[in-house]
Amino acid sequence: MTKKIIFRADGNSSTGLGHLYRLFSLVEIVKNEIEFIFLTQETSTDSIIPDDYEKKVIPRKITIVKEAEWIASNFSSDNYIIIADGYQFNSNYQKQIKQKHFRLIYIDDLANEHMYADVVINHSPYINSKDYSKENYTKLALGTKYALLRPLFLEETKQTRVINHLDKAFVCFGGADPFNLSLKAVQAMVPMNEFIELHVVLGGAYRHKEIFTLESKYPDKIKTYSNLSEAELIQVMRTCNFAIAPASTILYELSCVKMPILSGYFVDNQELIYKGFKDSEAIYQGKSMRDYDVSDFTSQIEKILNDRRFNDKIRSQRALFDEKITTRHLKIIKETALTIGILCSGGLGLDTLSKISVDYKIQFILTDSKSISIIEFAKKNSIPVFAGNPRNGKGYDFIKDFNTDIIASINYLFLIDEDIIEHAKLLTFNIHGSLLPKYRGRTPHVWAIINGEEKAGITAHIIDKGCDTGKIIEQIEVPINFENTGADILEKYAEAYYPLVKKVLTSTLSNRLEFKIQNEKDASYFGKRTPADGEIDWNLTKEDIRNWVRAQANPYPGAFTFNNNRKIIIDKVSFYNAIEISNYSNGEIIKAQPFVVVKTKNGALKLDNIRTEKCTFVKGNVLGNENRK
Template sequence: MSFRIQAIELKVMAKKIIFRADGNSTNGLGHLYRLFSLVEIVKDSYEFVFLTHESSTNDVIPKAYPTVIIPKAIGVEEEPEWIAANLFPETHIIIADGYQFTTSYQKEIKAKGYRLVYVDDLVKDHMYADLVVNHSPYIREKHYTKEPYTKLALGTQYALLRPLFLDEATKNKTITTIDTAFVCFGGADPYNLTIKAVKGLLQISNFKTTHVVLGGAYKHEDIFALEAKHSDKLKTYKNLSEEQLIKVMQQCNFAIAPASTILYELSCVKMPILSGYYVGNQKYIYKGLSEKRTIFEGKDFRNYSVNEFEQKVKLIIESNSIQTYIDHQKSLFDGNSKVRLLGLINGLTISFRKAIEEDVLQVFNWSNDVLVRKNSYNSEPIKLENHKKWFHKKIRDENTLFLIALINNEPAGIVRFEIDDSYATVGILVSKSYRGQKLAGEFLKASAKKYFEIYSVPILAYIKKDNKASVKAFESARYTYFKDEIISGCVSFVYKLEKEDG
C-alpha cells in the first residue's frame, strides 16, 4: 500500500533563554543564585539574557551576563505585557524564580506564547508553567496542582548547583578531625543568626578557625567587631565568586547553614552540617534532608541563642555517625544534575524536519556509533557506500517517514517510521552529544504526535530484551508491552502505540 508523506516542515526559530529573578535584603538573594547555577549549565548551548527588576539588588549579577532591567514603574501585573513587547515569545523561553510569579502571572505568560520554566520551593500555587523544578527531596507530585501538560522535575537529582560544586559532588571524602568551621546564613540573614552561631563556635576549643561567608544583602555590623577581637580565629568574606567560595568550604570540616542553596553546596563538598530553617521556603528542603539523615537537625533557627548553637555543635562533635551523614550526602548529590536539567530544557525546543540529501553523512556517523551498533539487530559496522544507497532510497520512499530530530534547530537524532498496511515500525537514534538527557522518550512522544496527524495505523517498536534504557524510553512515551518475539535470533520485546494513546 502506498502512502503520501505530508510535509512536516514547520518553521521553528532558535530559542534564547530569559532568566527572570530578583533579590533584595528582605527576600534574600537565593532566587538569583539558583538561576546563576542554571545559566552556567546552559550558557554553552543557548544564548541568554538575565532579566531583573530595577528595585532588585543587581550588583551581584555577574558582569559577564547580558542583563536587561525592568523599569521601576513596571509592576508584576504589567510585567508579562512589557516582556512580550521587548523579548518576543517566538524566540524566547522564560525561566523564572520568585514568589511573585504566581498562578495568574504564569497563566498570562503562557497566553503570550512563551514556553515557561518555573523554579519553585513553596508548593503553593496552581502551576501553568511547562516545567516546574523543585529540588527539595521531600516534595512529591501529589503535593502539586497543575495543568495536564505541566511536567515536574522533583528532588536532588535536579539540584540547582554551579559547575564546580557538581564536580565536587562526585568525589569521596572522609572526616577524621573537626577543627575548622564554615558559617553562612544566606544573602540577608534577617535574624542575624551569623553572630550567634559564631559566638557559640568560639566557646568550643576544638575549633581553631571559623570562616564566615556573608551574603550580598547582609546589613549587620557586629560581626566585624567580633572578627577584630578574634582575628586569629575568625575570618569573614563577602561577595565571593564560585571558585573562591568552594575553596573556603574545602578548608572546612564542619558547617552551620540554613536549608537553602548554600546547604546543597556544602553537601557537595561534604562535611557534618548543623542545619535548620528561619523562613517558610526552607522547610521542605530541611524536612527532606533530615529524613535522609544528610544533616544534623537544628529545626527552627529563628529564636536560637548562642548557648543553643554551642550545645548542638558539641553533640555533633561527640557523635559517632558523622561518616554516615557524609555518605548520605554523596548519595543524594551525584553531580549529574547538569545533564538532567539541560535535558529538560532541551526537551522544550524539540522540533522535526524531513531528512534530506545533505543529512547522509551525519546519519552515517550517528548510525556507526558503537552503542548504536550494539543495540541494533545488525551490529556490524556500516559501509559508507551501502549507507548512501539505503539512505537515498529511504528519503524517497513514500512508505517511510524519515525525521531528523532537532534541539533548538540543531540536528540531534533520528526517528524513522516504516509504514505498512496495518502498522508502522519505529526506529530511534539519539546523537551521542545528547545522551544521558532522557531525550529519547521526548523524541518518541513528539514524533508520534506528528505521525498520528497523518496516519491512523498503530506503531510497533522492536527492542532487544537487554536494552533497558530503550524500554524505559518507550514506556515514558506511552508505548505499552504487546508481545515477545524472536528477531534475528534475539529475544525481543514488541511495544505498541495506538493513536488514541499517542
C-alpha cells in the same frame, strides 16, 4: 533567528538574594551553549549579577500584574523562553506568561500554587508529584537529581572525603541573614577549644556590624568573607570540616564538598528542603532557627561533637547527587527551548531518532508504512506518528497544529511538499548520505563505493524545493576503506548521524549556524536502485566489478550473475593473479575447483563469498545474462 533564554529573578537586602544566586547556577550550565539575557527588577541588587551576563532591567513602575504584557512587548515568544525563580511568579503570573505564548520553566520551593509552567523544577529531596496541582502539559523535575548547583560544585560531588574530627567551622546564613544567625553561631563556637578556625561567609545584603567587632577581637580565630567567586567559596569550604547553614542553596553546595552540617530553616521556603535532607540523614537536625539564640547553637554543637558519626552524614550527602545533573538540566532546557519534528525511515532513521529522543522532546514523527520499528517506537514513547506518503497535504494536515521550531529529516523515503518545509519556524533540514553537492539522490553511499571513491560522508543541509540542493550547514567525512561494503559505510553513518544532528541543533540554540551555497558545477545525481539493478557486467574491469559487488553485499540485495540459467548472488570477490587468460572470454570460468575464478576485462576475480547455496560451476562456462534461456 534562534531561541534564547530570559532568566528572570529578583533579590535585594529585604527579600534576600537566594533566587538570584540559584538562577545563576542554571545560567552557568547553559551560557556557553545558548544565548540568554538576565532580566531583573529595578529594585534588585543588580551589582551581584556577573558582569559577563547580558542584563536588562524592568522599570520600577512595571508591577507584577503588568509584567507579562511588558515582557511580550519587548521580547518575542517565537524567539525566547523564560526561566523564572521567585515567589512572585505565582499561578496568575504563569498563566499570563503562557497566554502570551511563551514557554516557561519555573523554579519552585513551596508546591502551594497551581502550576501553568511547561516545566517545574523543585530540587527539594522531600517533594513528590502528589504535592502539586498543575496543568496536564506541565512536567515536573523533582528532587536532588535536579539540584541547582554551579559547575564547580557539580565537580565536587565526584570527590570523596573522610572526616574524623572537627576543628574548623564554616558558617553562612545567606544574603541578608535577617536574624543575624551568623553572629550567634560564631559566638557559640568562640569559647569552644575544639574549634581553632571559624570561617564566616556573609551575603551581599548583610548589614549587621557586630560580627566585624567580634572578628577584630579574635583575628586568629575568626575570618569573614564576602563577594566570593565560586572557586573561592569552594576553597573556603574545603578548608573546613564542619558547617552551620540553613536549608537553602548553601546547604546543597556544602553537601557537594561534604562535611558534617548543622542545618535548619528560618523562612518557609527552606522547610521542605530541610525535611528532605533530614529524611536522607544527610544533616544534623537544627529544626526552626528563627528564634535561635547563642545557647541553642551551643547545645546543638556540643551534641554533634559528642556524636562522632560524621562520615555517616557524608555518605548520605554523597548519595544525594550524581554526575548526570548537568545533563538533565540541559535536556529540560533544550526540550523546552526547541520543539522538534522528525521525518525518518529504516534502521538508520530509528537509531538516530532514539538518540535524539534522549536529549530533546520530539513533537511528531513522519515515517513510511514499512518502518514498523519506528511506528512501534513512536507508540511506546507516546509520540504522534504518521505512517505513509506525506504528499498532497496528508503530512501537513497531521503536523499543522504543532508549534514546531525545527523539522529534521533523517533517511526519510519521501520528498516533502513546501507546506511541510515551511511549517518549522527556525529550520527544516535533512541529513543526506554524501558530501554534497556530489551524489545527490538515493543510496549515495552505495554509488560512492561503486564509483571507487575513497571517502563518503554525510551532509546537513536546508531542505528546499529541489532534491538535495539546499544550503549546506555541516558535513562529516567518512573514509571508505578497501574492504568496506555498503553496509559497513551505513554503520559508520549510524555513528556519525546523531553527532551531526546534535551539532545542528546546538548551533541553532547558540545562534551559530552557518550556511554555504552548493556549487552546481560540482553536483552529481544518482537515482534509486532496485534489486534488479545489481547484475554484474563481466566486461568491466576487475576493480569496477569488485566495487560493484562490495557496494551491494549482504544484507543488501546483492550483486548477481547467471550460471546455467540460475541467478547467483555474490557478496565478495578478490583479485586473482591468473596466468595466460587472454584466450578466455569475459565472464568465463577459468577455474572451478577448489574455488571459482572468473575472467574480466583486465584480469581475473576469485569468488570468495557466494550467497546462493548449492551452486555447481564448470570450467569453461560463461557467466552472464546471455546464458539465460
